[in-house]
Amino acid sequence: MATPPVKKIACIGAGYVGGPTMAVIALNSPDIEVVVVDINEERIKAWNSETLPIYEPGLDEVVKAARGRNLFFSTDTKKHVGEADIVFVSVNTPTKTTGIGAGKAADLTYWEGAARLIASVSTSSKIVVEKSTVPVKTAEAIGKVLKRNCSDPSVNFEILSNPEFLAEGTAIEDLQKPDRVLIGGVDTPSGQAAVAALKWVYNHWIPVERILTANLWSAELAKLTANAFLAQRISSINSISALCEASGANVQQVAHAIGTDTRIGNKFLSASVGFGGSCFQKDILNLCYVCETLGLREVADYWHAVVTMNDYQKQRFVERVIGSMFNTVSNKKIAIFGFAFKKDTGDTRETPAIDVCKGLVRDNAKVAVYDPKVTSEQIFRDMSTPKFEWDRPDYSRSHTRLLDNVQVCATPESAAEGAHAICVLTEWDCFKHYDYAAIYEKMTKPAFIFDGRNVLDHDKLREIGFITYALGKPLDPFLQKVY
Ligand SMILES: NC(=O)c1ccc[n+]([C@@H]2O[C@H](COP(=O)([O-])OP(=O)(O)OC[C@H]3O[C@@H](n4cnc5c(N)ncnc54)[C@H](O)[C@@H]3O)[C@@H](O)[C@H]2O)c1
Numbered sequence: 001m002a003t004p005p006v007k008k009i010a011c012i013g014a015g016y017v018g019g020p021t022m023a024v025i026a027l028n029s030p031d032i033e034v035v036v037v038d039i040n041e042e043r044i045k046a047w048n049s050e051t052l053p054i055y056e057p058g059l060d061e062v063v064k065a066a067r068g069r070n071l072f073f074s075t076d077t078k079k080h081v082g083e084a085d086i087v088f089v090s091v092n093t094p095t096k097t098t099g100i101g102a103g104k105a106a107d108l109t110y111w112e113g114a115a116r117l118i119a120s121v122s123t124s125s126k127i128v129v130e131k132s133t134v135p136v137k138t139a140e141a142i143g144k145v146l147k148r149n150c151s152d153p154s155v156n157f158e159i160l161s162n163p164e165f166l167a168e169g170t171a172i173e174d175l176q177k178p179d180r181v182l183i184g185g186v187d188t189p190s191g192q193a194a195v196a197a198l199k200w201v202y203n204h205w206i207p208v209e210r211i212l213t214a215n216l217w218s219a220e221l222a223k224l225t226a227n228a229f230l231a232q233r234i235s236s237i238n239s240i241s242a243l244c245e246a247s248g249a250n251v252q253q254v255a256h257a258i259g260t261d262t263r264i265g266n267k268f269l270s271a272s273v274g275f276g277g278s279c280f281q282k283d284i285l286n287l288c289y290v291c292e293t294l295g296l297r298e299v300a301d302y303w304h305a306v307v308t309m310n311d312y313q314k315q316r317f318v319e320r321v322i323g324s325m326f327n328t329v330s331n332k333k334i335a336i337f338g339f340a341f342k343k344d345t346g347d348t349r350e351t352p353a354i355d356v357c358k359g360l361v362r363d364n365a366k367v368a369v370y371d372p373k374v375t376s377e378q379i380f381r382d383m384s385t386p387k388f389e390w391d392r393p394d395y396s397r398s399h400t401r402l403l404d405n406v407q408v409c410a411t412p413e414s415a416a417e418g419a420h421a422i423c424v425l426t427e428w429d430c431f432k433h434y435d436y437a438a439i440y441e442k443m444t445k446p447a448f449i450f451d452g453r454n455v456l457d458h459d460k461l462r463e464i465g466f467i468t469y470a471l472g473k474p475l476d477p478f479l480q481k482v483y
């Protein structure tokens with residue numbers, strides 16, 4: 001492939017996507033200067049320090065190898081965006097909380113802000129890459145903003161859609177060896193030249209056959225569709241987990257039996273207390289809103305059921321805990337093992353733990369949370385923040401409030417001491433290896449354990465004396481609801 005003149009890349013947004021993605025591009029492309037910019041000074045400071053702002057296995061090594069060589073983090077947005085040949089935009093695209101489409105539509109405030117900034121500082125033509133997840137047709141709107149706000153008529157903007165498919169906890173692996181990279185562009189000579197330029201960047205380490213191209217709208221829609229399909233699998237198996245508990249079947253056996261059918265496949269079939277993370281719910285709501293505005297009510301309803309089932313699963317778990325504990329958790333200490341939305345991340349965005357803890361606290365329980373990677377500040381902030389408010393650029397700097405019924409513990413043992421129950425809400429590997437016999441000794445009896453992730457050895461726990469709930473598995477008679 002010929003080498004297009006890409007000397008400098010800037011990325012607006014130094015978050016979970018912008019930071020790791022640019023670090024991997026810089027690592028593999030020493031001939032390109034890569035600068036990640038953000039309005040959040042603290043975040044940029046952290047990216048330039050020994051303690052990076054996010055925890056992701058392998059990220060430290062990648063950043064250390066490239067930082068100061070051809071990878072830089074800066075708050076000087078204007079300078080670096082102005083100088084760049086390619087500008088990635090990886091800013092928040094939260095669910096709207098007010099106005100038309102509140103609770104559903106994507107809020108493109110930050111995206112539009114980024115586009116206005118690019119237009120205002122551009123004195124040379126640029127490729128603008130949508131890295132953020134956006135509703136289909138966003139590129140058209142952004143194109144208009146860019147064109148009308150740039151004072152230099154000789155400047156041309158080519159917009160590409162290059163959605164990111166990394167999952168947290170495996171971001172570096174996913175970026176180094178992606179299943180595919182998707183690039184959407186318009187079918188004009190300059191549009192295709194822009195696609196070729198971005199392809200050239202990725203081809204530094206990704207074989208061409210893994211770099212897919214499509215038209216802009218297909219690329220934008222493929223991202224929403226991928227997340228909808230992935231989340232749908234989890235809601236599907238979670239719906240079956242409820243049926244398993246009601247019928248005496250075992251959801252892991254069912255998942256294994258169906259997953260060996262190669263048409264179904266065995267991935268993403270772990271029943272859980274519910275899916276979390278910053279993307280699935282937001283992107284499905286966004287997809288539903290797009291469908292609704294296009295008059296596709298039935299399509300919107302179909303996908304919305306995935307979110308409804310997820311909410312049901314979280315609520316069902318809370319009801320199981322309360323119902324099993326004789327219908328009252330009032331003033332009972334309940335240990336929460338795991339607050340992150342999945343293992344190997346400190347990220348708590350839309351974690352099911354928030355809804356479960358809030359549900360228990362509403363019934364006057366006293367929750368004692370332990371998570372190996374989530375700070376107490378974060379837990380208090382999450383527990384006192386209204387839904388969807390977390391996805392704002394200034395959220396991490398908002399004040400935290402201590403809450404009467406929430407305690408954050410430094411060890412699992414202190415969380416469980418005197419507790420009536422333990423709820424496992426994240427599948428951290430370390431949870432498997434605790435001395436549960438010693439933990440049991442210090443708990444109030446009967447001591448319950450509710451495994452919302454099916455990571456523990458349930459037979460062993462029963463031998464120790466725990467009343468054990470394993471999600472989607474035949475129910476211990478002790479756990480039948482008391483009315
Ligand atoms: N987190 C993921 O795993 C993931 C994966 C794929 C796609 N996405 C999508 O990528 C986008 C970013 O997600 P994220 O998780 O990295 O979010 P994030 O909140 O971690 O990071 C976004 C960053 O953008 C910055 N920002 C916002 N407006 C800005 C502006 N005008 N100028 C400079 N900086 C600005 C914020 O300060 C913040 O640091 C979203 O659209 C998301 O849906 C996320």
Ligand SMILES: O=c1ccn([C@@H]2O[C@H](COP(=O)(O)OP(=O)(O)O[C@H]3O[C@H](CO)[C@@H](O)[C@H](O)[C@H]3O)[C@@H](O)[C@H]2O)c(=O)[nH]1
Nearest residue numbers: 164165166167168234268269270272275276277279341342
């Ligand atoms: O079998 C499973 C698999 C996952 N989960 C849960 O689903 C959520 C999401 O997990 P995962 O998809 O692994 O992590 P994310 O980082 O949210 O990644 C998703 O969302 C990203 C943002 O759009 C996409 O880029 C990724 O491709 C997509 O996997 C987590 O709460 C998991 O615990 C389950 O409950 N059961």
